[in-house]
Each structure stands twice: as C-alpha cells, then as structure tokens.
Amino acid sequence: MPALMVQGAGSNVGKSLLVAGLCRAARARGLSVAPFKPQNMSNNAAVTADGGEIGRAQALQALAAGIEPQNDMNPVLLKPESETGAQVVVQGKRLTTTRAADYAAIKPRLMGAVLDSFARLSAGHDLVIVEGAGSPAEVNLRRNDIANMGFARAADVPVILAGDIDRGGVIAQMIGTQAVLDPADAALIKGFLINKFRGDPRLFDDGYQMIAARTGWQGLGVLPWFADAVKLPAEDALDLRSGGGTGGFHIACLVFSRIANFDDLDPLAQHPGVRLSMVQAGQALPGDVDLVILPGSKSTRGDLAFLREQGWDVDLRAHLRRGGHILGICGGYQMLGRSISDPQGIEGPPGTDDGLGFLDIQTIMTEQKKLTRVSATDPAGRPFAGYEIHIGRSEGADCARPFAHVAGAPEGAISADGRVMGSYLHGMFADDAFRTAFLNGLGAQVGTARYGQGVEATLDALSAHMARHLDLDAIFALAR
Structure with a gap:
C-alpha cells in the first residue's frame, strides 16, 4: 500500500x-x-x-x-x-x-x-x-x-x-x-x-x-x-513553556528533569480564567499560586531528589501554610507520600527514600507496569475518563479519602484537610465537565471550555x- x-x-x-x-x-x-x-x-x-x-x-x-x-x-x-x-x-x-x-x-x-x-x-x-x-x-x-x-x-x-x-x-x-x-x-x-x-x-x-x-x-x-x-498536545519536553493566560486562578507545575505525560496540563493552560506557570529548575515557586501540580515522572526517586535540590520542598511547605492546594499525578502522587521503596531497583539503585510527607501513604515500586484506560467518578459522583501508565502501588491512611473511584474501587488519596491530593489518573483534565468542577471546587470560579472540540x-x-x-x-x- x-x-x-x-x-x-x-x-x-x-x-x-x-x-x-x-x-x-x-x-x-x-x-x-x-x-x-x-x-x-x-x-x-x-x-x-x-x-x-x-x-x-x-x-x-x-x-x-x-x-x-x-x-x-x-x-x-x-x-x-x-x-x-x-x-x-x-x-x-x-x-x-x-x-x-x-x-x-x-x-x-x-x-x-x-x-x-x-x-x-x-x-x-x-x-x-x-x-x-x-x-x-x-x-x-x-x-x-x-x-x-x-x-x-x-x-x-x-x-x-x-x-x-x-x-x-x-x-x-x-x-x-x-x-x-x-x-x-x-x-x-x-x-x-x-x-x-x-x-x-x-x-x-x-x-x-x-x-x-x-x-x-x-x-x-x-x-x-x-x-x-x-x-495541540506537545510531546517534546523542549516545547514545555508557561501556558500564559491572564486568569485569576494561578496554577504552577514543577518541571521535573524526567517529567512525563505533561500533556495533562494542556487543557488547564487553555481554560479561561486560568493562568499556568511552568516552574523550571532554579526558579522559585511563585507566591501567588493557588494550586501546585507535581506531574508524572519517569524516574520518581530521581526527580524527588531533583525537587529537593531546587528547594521546592521548602516552597511547597510555605505554599501549604498560605492555604494553597497541591495535586500530585502519578509519580508526583508518589512523591507526596511518606516513603518510596524500590527494593528491586526497577528505576535505579535499590533502596527507600523519604517522601515529602504531605500524604499519609507509602509507595512500593513493582515490576509490572499498569497500562489501562479507565472510566472514573470523582467524590461527588461525576464521571470522567482517564488512563493509568505507571509502576508502583500506593497505600496508607489517606487512601480512605480517595481522589476518585475506578470500577467501584477507591483510587488516589486526599489529606485530612483536603488541600493535598494525589492520583494515578492521567488525562482527567481533558474531560470538560470534570475539569470545570475540579477548578471551581478549589474556588477558581471559571467558566466552561470545550478542549476536545478545540483540538479538532x-x-x-x-x-x-x-x-x-x-x-x-x-x-x-x-x-x-
């Protein structure tokens, strides 16, 4: 042919x-x-x-x-x-x-x-x-x-x-x-x-x-x-840049050295009322941020060390003291917990690292990778679609407050005060209704937008x- x-x-x-x-x-x-x-x-x-x-x-x-x-x-x-x-x-x-x-x-x-x-x-x-x-x-x-x-x-x-x-x-x-x-x-x-x-x-x-x-x-x-x-969704990390926008709700994403699946951010960057900043190595987290996203990573323990080298762990603690919110997606979710263990050395040398401690969970890296599309519901019962692409299993007390449900089972975790959230689900923000409800739930007061139609x-x-x-x-x- x-x-x-x-x-x-x-x-x-x-x-x-x-x-x-x-x-x-x-x-x-x-x-x-x-x-x-x-x-x-x-x-x-x-x-x-x-x-x-x-x-x-x-x-x-x-x-x-x-x-x-x-x-x-x-x-x-x-x-x-x-x-x-x-x-x-x-x-x-x-x-x-x-x-x-x-x-x-x-x-x-x-x-x-x-x-x-x-x-x-x-x-x-x-x-x-x-x-x-x-x-x-x-x-x-x-x-x-x-x-x-x-x-x-x-x-x-x-x-x-x-x-x-x-x-x-x-x-x-x-x-x-x-x-x-x-x-x-x-x-x-x-x-x-x-x-x-x-x-x-x-x-x-x-x-x-x-x-x-x-x-x-x-x-x-x-x-x-x-x-x-x-x-359009970008693939090359060289294309990563702040999404611009003049909206009143400020989102900042930490750009890890091995950032993965960063197209999660594209729908947020284009949503009216949102301003997205990509925080690069050597930059401090802006003080006026409402939500910080820790994105996916191909080397979770390596990027956790990278995060600390930038002083972002200190910035995140200050952000929480100011009343801000944090969302970790996939590898970023794993970093938010108390520990990350890789006994088999799947992502690097075997060992265990202390996490940021913002969520009461522990993560163990497992050799089998999870690759699946999912249909989920948020805590309010609203449906949305996403996908999982990760190794590792996370468990702990904060999983009793799940971020979502997948096939009736709890997924992710939320801290007791509700200001730190973590999930393994990528692609969730491409769902217009979920994205709008999530932002408004954080006090953003944004209107609706049709991301998929915009891509087409x-x-x-x-x-x-x-x-x-x-x-x-x-x-x-x-x-x-």
Missing part, C-alpha cells in the same frame, strides 16, 4: 505536526490513513485501546486520521530514565532497560518488529504517513538505523525532507543533508519543504530555488508559522493552512 515518510533536516523541525496535518488532509480526501513512527524517544506516552503505550504525537496523529491509536503506530518507544539510559518499549510493551551505549546492539532485532508493525498498518489502510526521528544527517547513527533512512530503505518508502527556517541556516541544513548522506539514501528523498516561516515567504524565493537547484529535489512549498500549534478545530485549521501553502497534490502523488 502507498506510504510516504517525513524526515527532518534537524530535530524539532515540526515533523510531528506536519504528519498530523497530512493525516487530516488525507482523511478529508476520503482516504483511510494511518500514522507511523518506527522509533520515538519520549516520556510523554499515550495508552492504546489494546493495552500498550505509544508516543503522544502518534496518538494525536491518529486523532487527526480519525482512528484509534494502536501499538503498531509506534513499534519502538524509548523512555529516558537517566542521562545515559532508557526503557525500551516494543509494540506497546516494555522489553528492557538499556544504556544508550548498548542500545545499538539490540537495534538489529528491533527492525523485524518495526517492519511487522508497518506491514499490518499498510494492509489495513489506503495510505501510511511515516514520521522520522531526529535527522538522517546524523550519519554516525546510520548503522543499524531503524528510525530514518534505515527504515526507508528497508521498506522502500519515499521521503520528504523538512527544514526549519525559524532557527536559521536552513539552506545549509538541506543541502548539507544531501551532501553527507549515502547516495542510495539520498536517492529516496523525492522532495523538500520549508517549515515555520515568519513574514513574507517571497523573501525566501532565491533560497528556495537554490535548494531545488543544488539538490535536484522537488520543492513542495514554504509553510508559514502556525501559531495555533500551541493548542485546530487540526482542521492546520490541514487548511497546509493546503494553502503546500502542494498537497504533489505530496500525495509521491507516495508509493
């Missing part, structure tokens, strides 16, 4: 957004289309209907395509746990944890899983749009590559190269990529496009023609900056934006 791959002349050139827009555009043309990323590296994961996990970007691309996220859409997911090591997830399930230096040794056996997933997706759809990872210009990584040209060659998929003009040097990026590639790899690149242009695109006409003349690639257009991209409208706008500025007929004609 036809397929097309979008690779980048560098990292963070907008590949994920381009694939999402192409999926929505193909769907509008009546095609059954599916996204695919052979290898992704991200701690922002989505739970699939078949009980696995894939990169958040592929879940968004599936939404753009109008289909359910599947494990095959991202057969290899790397989840960094330290500066030198990562958990390896294959077709939705954890395979192993490995150091970066050792990962190359296992890549050859991962190609089979990648091609197997690609074949299943191709058999079920009219078109598969593939996203590369990083850049093929990183030729030092070409041996046993499964993410860029290694996959494209193995599956015989034509490539479009995207460049990011916003960072500068895009002419050198594009021409230089061709110069360093193996000729057989370079031959797979059939066209190029320029992304994130600000100002009058005609000012780049000479540069555009130079790239086409030097490379021999077909020019597919110059895409102006799409400002509404901030309304933004995907439609992205597709229309690309149709205005790119040659979509030529792009889809390249697929084979």
Whole structure:
C-alpha cells in the first residue's frame, strides 16, 4: 500500500505536526490513513485501546486520521530514565532497560518488529504517513538505523525532507543533508519543504530555488508559522513553556528533569480564567499560586531528589501554610507520600527514600507496569475518563479519602484537610465537565471550555493552512 515518510533536516523541525496535518488532509480526501513512527524517544506516552503505550504525537496523529491509536503506530518507544539510559518499549510493551551505549546492539532485532508493525498498518489502510526521528544527517547513527533512512530503505518508502527556517541556516541544513548522506539514501528523498516561516515567504524565493537547484529535489512549498500549534498536545519536553493566560486562578507545575505525560496540563493552560506557570529548575515557586501540580515522572526517586535540590520542598511547605492546594499525578502522587521503596531497583539503585510527607501513604515500586484506560467518578459522583501508565502501588491512611473511584474501587488519596491530593489518573483534565468542577471546587470560579472540540478545530485549521501553502497534490502523488 502507498506510504510516504517525513524526515527532518534537524530535530524539532515540526515533523510531528506536519504528519498530523497530512493525516487530516488525507482523511478529508476520503482516504483511510494511518500514522507511523518506527522509533520515538519520549516520556510523554499515550495508552492504546489494546493495552500498550505509544508516543503522544502518534496518538494525536491518529486523532487527526480519525482512528484509534494502536501499538503498531509506534513499534519502538524509548523512555529516558537517566542521562545515559532508557526503557525500551516494543509494540506497546516494555522489553528492557538499556544504556544508550548498548542500545545499538539490540537495534538489529528491533527492525523485524518495526517492519511487522508497518506491514499490518499498510494492509489495513489506503495510505501510511511515516514520521522520522531526529535527522538522517546524523550519519554516525546510520548503522543499524531503524528510525530514518534505515527504515526507508528497508521498506522502500519515499521521503520528504523538512527544514526549519525559524532557527536559521536552513539552506545549509538541506543541502548539507544531501551532501553527507549515502547516495542510495539520498536517492529516496523525492522532495523538500520549508517549515515555520515568519513574514513574507517571497523573501525566501532565491533560497528556495537554490535548494531545488543544488539538490535536484522537488520543492513542495514554504509553510508559514502556525501559531495555533500551541493548542495541540506537545510531546517534546523542549516545547514545555508557561501556558500564559491572564486568569485569576494561578496554577504552577514543577518541571521535573524526567517529567512525563505533561500533556495533562494542556487543557488547564487553555481554560479561561486560568493562568499556568511552568516552574523550571532554579526558579522559585511563585507566591501567588493557588494550586501546585507535581506531574508524572519517569524516574520518581530521581526527580524527588531533583525537587529537593531546587528547594521546592521548602516552597511547597510555605505554599501549604498560605492555604494553597497541591495535586500530585502519578509519580508526583508518589512523591507526596511518606516513603518510596524500590527494593528491586526497577528505576535505579535499590533502596527507600523519604517522601515529602504531605500524604499519609507509602509507595512500593513493582515490576509490572499498569497500562489501562479507565472510566472514573470523582467524590461527588461525576464521571470522567482517564488512563493509568505507571509502576508502583500506593497505600496508607489517606487512601480512605480517595481522589476518585475506578470500577467501584477507591483510587488516589486526599489529606485530612483536603488541600493535598494525589492520583494515578492521567488525562482527567481533558474531560470538560470534570475539569470545570475540579477548578471551581478549589474556588477558581471559571467558566466552561470545550478542549476536545478545540483540538479538532485546530487540526482542521492546520490541514487548511497546509493546503494553502503546500502542494498537497504533489505530496500525495509521491507516495508509493
């Protein structure tokens, strides 16, 4: 079945957004289309209907395509746990944890899983749009590559190269990529496009023609900056930024070194009446905050130490003395308790660390990861949807005051004074009714907002934006 791959002349050139827009555009043309990323590296994961996990970007691309996220859409997911090591997830399930230096040794056996997933997706759809990872210009990584040209060659998929003009040097990026590639790899690149242009695109006409003349690639257009991209869930931690807003209810989120599933915050950032601040390393917690969120983490004990290194534990105590609220989600929930034990050394060296002590619970890390979508109810009986993606089990006296109920069983914990809350449930704030009720329950007095409808409208706008500025007929004609 036809397929097309979008690779980048560098990292963070907008590949994920381009694939999402192409999926929505193909769907509008009546095609059954599916996204695919052979290898992704991200701690922002989505739970699939078949009980696995894939990169958040592929879940968004599936939404753009109008289909359910599947494990095959991202057969290899790397989840960094330290500066030198990562958990390896294959077709939705954890395979192993490995150091970066050792990962190359296992890549050859991962190609089979990648091609197997690609074949299943191709058999079920009219078109598969593939996203590369990083850049093929990183030729030092070409041996046993499964993410860029290694996959494209193995599956015989034509490539479009995207460049990011916003960072500068895009002419050198594009021409230089061709110069360093193996000729057989370079031959797979059939066209190029320029992304994130600000100002009058005609000012780049000479540069555009130079790239086409030097490379021999077909020019597919110059895409102006799409400002509404901030309304879509982001996957890369490099995209983390304060959500802005001028609302009277101030929420602050601590940005951990291994922050995970931070798209939990997106609906809050866009809710009228809310101001969201992302507190980075070295910054103090603002004194006017109403709610502090401790988000998910891929390394709970490591990020608990990181939290203390920033002095945020002192800030949190002061915040509570001022009458503020705290919500811990997943790893952040575990940090709020009295202790975190990892006797098997699943996330690092075996041992036990004292928690922040704001909740009367204890957490024990367990090897089995929980991956499931859930239907829950809040303490007032209001239903909402979410998902769990974690290791560890938390128990203690404060669990008698649960944050929610899942399948009739208590979930999470709330402190005796009601100002500290913890839950393993991700994705809860995407539910409009729950989000509004939760905020108002903390005294926010905010109106309602329709987050899901906003995401759908933004995907439609992205597709229309690309149709205005790119040659979509030529792009889809390249697929084979």
